[in-house]
Amino acid sequence: FKVRKVSCGIESRMYRYLEARENITKLKRRGWKIAKMASQIESTFNTKGKICVMSFENENFPISELKYIPISAKLKKMAERLGDYLHALKQYRSDDDPWWSETRSYMESIYEELNFIATGTLMGAPLKDPNTNAMHLEIELPRKDEHKMSVLMSAFKKKDSFKARIEYYNREKT
Numbered sequence: 001f002k003v004r005k006v007s008c009g010i011e012s013r014m015y016r017y018l019e020a021r022e023n024i025t026k027l028k029r030r031g032w033k034i035a036k037m038a039s040q041i042e043s044t045f046n047t048k049g050k051i052c053v054m055s056f057e058n059e060n061f062p063i064s065e066l067k068y069i070p071i072s073a074k075l076k077k078m079a080e081r082l083g084d085y086l087h088a089l090k091q092y093r094s095d096d097d098p099w100w101s102e103t104r105s106y107m108e109s110i111y112e113e114l115n116f117i118a119t120g121t122l123m124g125a126p127l128k129d130p131n132t133n134a135m136h137l138e139i140e141l142p143r144k145d146e147h148k149m150s151v152l153m154s155a156f157k158k159k160d161s162f163k164a165r166i167e168y169y170n171r172e173k174t
Contacts, residue, residue, distance in 0.1 A: 006107065007082040009114050010034065014071055017041050020123035020138035034079045038071055045125040049073060050168040052125040054137075056152060058162035064152055066139060069120035072171060075113045082110070121145075126166060 014037040042048075045068070052068040085103065093099050123138035141149050155162055 006110055006114065007079060007086075009118075010071070010075065010079040010110075011037070013114070013117060014038065014041060016140075017071075017124055018044075034076060038076045041071065041124075045070070045127070047125050047168060050170055051120075052122065053167050053169065054122065054126060055165045055167075056155075056162050058155055064148055066121045066137070067119070068122035068125045069117045070125075071117060072113065075110065075117065078106075078110045078113065 011034060014034065018037060018040060047068070047070055049070055049072060051070070054066045054068075056064045056066075085107075121139055121141055123140060126135050126137055128135050139149065
């Protein structure tokens with residue numbers, strides 16, 4: 001595992017969450033430290049670490065589900081420790097030192113957590129404009145699911161009626 005790549009992956013996802021909202025100031029968008037970005041994201045979306053699942057259904061398409069998966073406190077702490085691995089070791093460690101397997105295991109757990117978060121398709125929890133009641137969603141779907149987006153967008157443009165449900169779930173403890 002490349003420590004820098006994992007750290008960049010986490011920062012990239014956090015930056016994308018911040019970038020997705022038009023109502024976030026340019027100053028906030030310039031943040032780069034993980035702890036700072038995490039507090040900015042939470043102050044904007046205020047999900048208290050819960051996963052937001054938004055479901056849409058109408059007669060033309062079955063339930064379509066979108067998810068916002070926030071950066072967990074666990075991943076934030078892990079990411080803050082990544083700096084410890086970017087520099088040369090102060091003490092020599094032999095190939096059979098348990099430190100190597102422990103570090104690899106730690107890096108793999110960071111990767112798994114980041115991979116889970118990257119499965120989210122909403123770049124933030126839905127926010128409703130109190131003046132217009134409009135809801136802004138920033139959606140990113142994997143290429144294999146792009147057809148779902150066109151069906152959903154078609155329904156929105158036609159102003160088809162559909163059922164929408166927003167639910168918040170606690171993360172499973174890992």
